[in-house]
Amino acid sequence: MANRPLRIIVFGAHPDDCDIKAGGLAINYAALGHEVRFVSLTNGDAGHHEMGGIALARRRRAEAQAAGAVAGIEYHVTDIHDGELEPTLENRKHVIRMIRSYTPDLILTHRPNDYHPDHRYAGILVQDAAYMVTVPNVCTDVPALAYNPVIAYLSDNFRYPAPFTPEVAIDIDAVVDKKLDMLHYHTSQMYEWLPFNAGRLDEVPKSPRQRRKWLEHRLEQFRAVADRHRDILVKHYGESRGRAVRYAEAFQVCEYGGALPPENIPVLFPF
DSSP states (O other): OTTSOOEEEEEESSTTHHHHHHHHHHHHHHHTTOEEEEEESSOOTTOOSSOOHHHHHHHHHHHHHHHHHHHTOEEEEOOOOTTOOOOOHHHHHHHHHHHHHHOOSEEEEOOSSOSSHHHHHHHHHHHHHTTGGGOTTSSTTSOOOSSOOEEEEEOOOOOSSSOOOOSEEEEOGGGHHHHHHHHHTOHHIIIIIHHHHTTOGGGOOSSHHHHHHHGGGGHHHHHHHHHHTHHHHHHHHOHHHHHHOOOEEEEEEOTTSOOOOGGGHHHHSOO
8 A cells, every 4th residue: 555546536416515624634645646536426416405306416516626736636527416325235335336436545435424315325325335335246347455544534523422533644735725726616505505504704805815715714614623632643743743734624433334443543644
């Protein structure tokens, strides 16, 4: 693993989920020559207050491609309808095939306890694909993996039935502006649907430059991750740097995937 580029695949439920939770990670990996693929398991065709259907799906696919270009990564969007992702056998096989064809070292996804059903089922589908990716008699059209990749969850604030408890937190201070540039390309979400849904649409500026500045309110979210998991940052980076980190992303290892002993964390997360 240490002598070749790593391969990382992130399964989000919607175009923009991966960017919000792991955009800094993706930028860091790509800068080191590793390979990253973001996958949105739905096409996002319901996530708006004024448009929907195929027009919105096409728009969000284009936004995802533009965001991926900022980070220098691949961005794939499936054709499953937004709000209709289910943990079916058909969808499980689809995820198994995607994992096998990519041969990742690391898989990231949502935890299966989340406010949005698409998020929950994305996590369940990846969990259900774990181990099964190694079984040759499952999805026989794609060769089985000889190993079970490490799986980790993206961060969240939900406490029940169990709170998010990461083993890994990474410093994204050097790339946080670029991460915001990724989010800036998700125009339909950052400046339209999400502010509308939060009752803040009247706050959104009109010009792209002013919007990009306004988007910096998202920094509080990334600062909260750093503050909440300060002990892990200090453990990984040392007292001086760990205390100084302003913005972070964090990840919790899923027991269903391959093991990640502490000594392998710097190998799989070489930052």
